[in-house]
Amino acid sequence: MPSNKKIGFIGAGSMAEALIKGILNSGIFLPNQIYISDIKAERLDLLKDKYQVIIAKDNFELLKNVDYIIMAVKPKVIPVVLKELEEDIDQSQKIFSIAAGVTTKMIKEYLSSNNTVVRLMPNTPALIGEGAIAYTVGSDFEAEDKELVEEIFSSVGNVVEVEEDLMDAVTGLSGSGPAYIYLIIEALADAGVNVGLSRDNALELALQTIIGSAKMVLELEKHPAQLKDMVTSPGGTTITGLKILEEKGVRSAFYSAIEAATLKSKELRGEE
Ligand SMILES: NC(=O)C1=CN([C@@H]2O[C@H](COP(=O)(O)OP(=O)(O)OC[C@H]3O[C@@H](n4cnc5c(N)ncnc54)[C@H](OP(=O)(O)O)[C@@H]3O)[C@@H](O)[C@H]2O)C=CC1
Numbered sequence: 001m002p003s004n005k006k007i008g009f010i011g012a013g014s015m016a017e018a019l020i021k022g023i024l025n026s027g028i029f030l031p032n033q034i035y036i037s038d039i040k041a042e043r044l045d046l047l048k049d050k051y052q053v054i055i056a057k058d059n060f061e062l063l064k065n066v067d068y069i070i071m072a073v074k075p076k077v078i079p080v081v082l083k084e085l086e087e088d089i090d091q092s093q094k095i096f097s098i099a100a101g102v103t104t105k106m107i108k109e110y111l112s113s114n115n116t117v118v119r120l121m122p123n124t125p126a127l128i129g130e131g132a133i134a135y136t137v138g139s140d141f142e143a144e145d146k147e148l149v150e151e152i153f154s155s156v157g158n159v160v161e162v163e164e165d166l167m168d169a170v171t172g173l174s175g176s177g178p179a180y181i182y183l184i185i186e187a188l189a190d191a192g193v194n195v196g197l198s199r200d201n202a203l204e205l206a207l208q209t210i211i212g213s214a215k216m217v218l219e220l221e222k223h224p225a226q227l228k229d230m231v232t233s234p235g236g237t238t239i240t241g242l243k244i245l246e247e248k249g250v251r252s253a254f255y256s257a258i259e260a261a262t263l264k265s266k267e268l269r270g271e272e
């Protein structure tokens, strides 16, 4: 059922667009309930053309019109914007921040207020309703705030609640994760072309392999290692390929990549 509230995106970049498109597809908000503001006029015009949402002339005008504010600017811009809005924000307005690394405590401090603050980490597949979204409500919140988050964000994907100190890990794994998977898709397709497949066939086969494998883990509820064993005939092709992947350190590359991305998320707020 559509909400009767209004939602505003401060920052109309890639992640805001993914959320706007997903939210509109789900029908939870209509275009005339979604406000956007950005310092780039061309982004605002583009999103208005594509989704018929309402352009606010600046962050203040957006603030005057909405019940929920999604902070979708880069982490370093968050303090600048919140300090600007500090005087005018109403206690009833709820802040949803998707900025990597920025904690709920920092947001409350920048605003010098006790508004409800939810920190979320979505990912770009929200664009097609397949997002992985984690959130934390920080230190003080009302039970209905969680229901609200679940209602809005489950319209664009799967939602999980985590403790705030795990939000950087989420950022390193699923926030950044789509890029890792696109890299794997591209690498598999290139590798297929290398052994003689056409580009189209290689990409289609690589993609369906990823989709089918992920769905099997979901639907059969078996451990990935069990499903891996089902593919691996003794002395066959799969174990030959797996041996090379292990020798080249693919597993350990993922440990290192996600550790580094998690650390980077902490660094974005000036911590290590
Ligand atoms: N992209 C992703 O997959 C994900 C991103 N995030 C988080 O979402 C946030 C946005 O990321 P993303 O969409 O990739 O970034 P983008 O750079 O694409 O979008 C941010 C937009 O905000 C604009 N902006 C800058 N300053 C202001 C201001 N004062 N008021 C209003 N708008 C402003 C930027 O303009 P300009 O470019 O000129 O600075 C830009 O258009 C980040 O905090 C990121 O950590 C979270 C999950 C996933």
Ligand SMILES: O=C(O)[C@@H]1CCC=N1
Binding pocket: 100, 171, 175, 176
């Ligand atoms: O790369 C980034 O910093 C953002 C946060 C998670 C995904 N994109």
